[in-house]
Amino acid sequence: MNLLSIQSHVAYGHVGNASAVFPLQRLGVEVWPIHTVQFSNHTGYGAWRGQVFEAGVIGELVTGIAERGRLSACDGVLSGYMGSADIGAAILDAVAQVRAANPKADYCCDPVIGDVGRGIFVRPGIPEFMRHQAVPAADVITPNQFELELLSGHHVATLDDARAACDLLHASGPKVILVTSLHVDATPSDAIDLMASGPDGRFLVRTPKLDVSLNGAGDAIAALFFFHLKRTGSTAAALEAAGSSIFGLLKRTAQAQSRELLLVGAQDEFVKPTHVFTPTCI
Template identity: 65%
Template sequence: MNILSIQSHVAYGHVGNASAAFAMQRLGHEVWPIHTVQFSNHTGYGSWKGQVFDSSLIDDCVEGISERGVLGSCDGVLSGYVGAPAIGDSILRAVKRVREANPAAAYACDPVIGDVGRGIFVRPGVPEFFRDQAVPAADLVTPNHFELDFLVGRPSASMSDVKASVADLHALGPKVVLVTSLIVDGTPDDALDIVASDGSHLWLARSRRLPLSVNGAGDAIAALFYVHWLTTRSVPEALSRSVSSVFGLLNRTVEAGSREIVLIAAQDEIVRPSTVIPAVPV
């Protein structure tokens, strides 16, 4: 498959396209990356160098790809961190052009807004862009728990709440919903829950919580879930495969004592996870 991936990029470490692109490539897919920023490292370090690109860069790159006559072979668009609403507008223009060339292409949106404990960490206007424009345009969305609550406008403290919130998210447009970093009443302290829905059924994948905090895991799981869903059209299979791979990557990261995901050293976990985490109906 050919995937147009529009995300941030870092020279050192693995977040945004530096996480998602390789993960998809390791599964044998062609990735056409367009970077919305080029930073030296992710912002979690507190300091970084680099530039935020103008939204016109996205339009120019998509136009150049179109001039090669290959947009019709693009199977989907994946978007992640959006630095400003104008960049989001360019992403949606790219989605529109790809769908015009290939009506079967699927748009996957990772609505990066914020997280539990940190709150909203993107620029003003970006959360509303995701809620009002990107999510309704998407075939598949991958919010974390905090972002799910923002998008539907209410907290989800129990699994019943989550089911209702996911249903509301489906009603906005997406056919498939993945919710990461889920913590609800009944979630064990040593566990991490991820759920996925196809609009009719909800599945849960529960992994062991690992003693680390790294950036880029969300970018990797969004990309892996997306391409597994594209190839299998099975939500539970995509959920099990992606969660198993990311757990393996993170477990190897803990063993290495690294602050960055050891994406390259542990790349076999992407293809053949050492631990298989099942997706069970909820």
């Protein structure tokens, strides 16, 4: 499998492509990474060095791949944080080029906008771009609960609310939705839910809630879910594999008291998770 991953990148630590690429490679995927930024470390540290690349660089690199005659071999495009609407437009243009070369290719968009407790943390214009352009163009999206509510315009307090919000987003384009963190009235205080909705049904995985909050986990689970969905064609199987692997990764990271995801040290969790969480149909 060949996947084009267009995301931010850091030299130290694991967010964006630095979080998504290695797990995919460990699973045997040929990843073609295009970086939208190159920073020394993620911005959660409060200080960093590096630069944001111009949107034109994305198109130039995709053109270079096309000139090698390889876009027809690309099975899908993965995108995450978009620093500007211009970068977003360049990503959607790349998706269009890949689909023209391979109509079976899919686009997975992690619609990074904000989070519960933090609110919106992207630049002005990005939420609107996600809602009106990126999400409708995507086959798969991986919002958190905050982003699910914002994109659908539907408040989520119950599982019925979550199902209704997913229905609204399905109607706009995406066939499969992974809600990467969900806490509704039925979720125990010591647990966290993952919900996936696709043409083959709706499924829930509930894992223990770990006392850890790390940058890059969303990037990793989006990549894993997309891969397993492409591999199996099953929403439930993709949820089980991705959710189990991420729980194992986060647990190992918490045990090591690491500020960065333990991607290398916990790499076996991507191949054979220590604990497998079986989805329930909801």
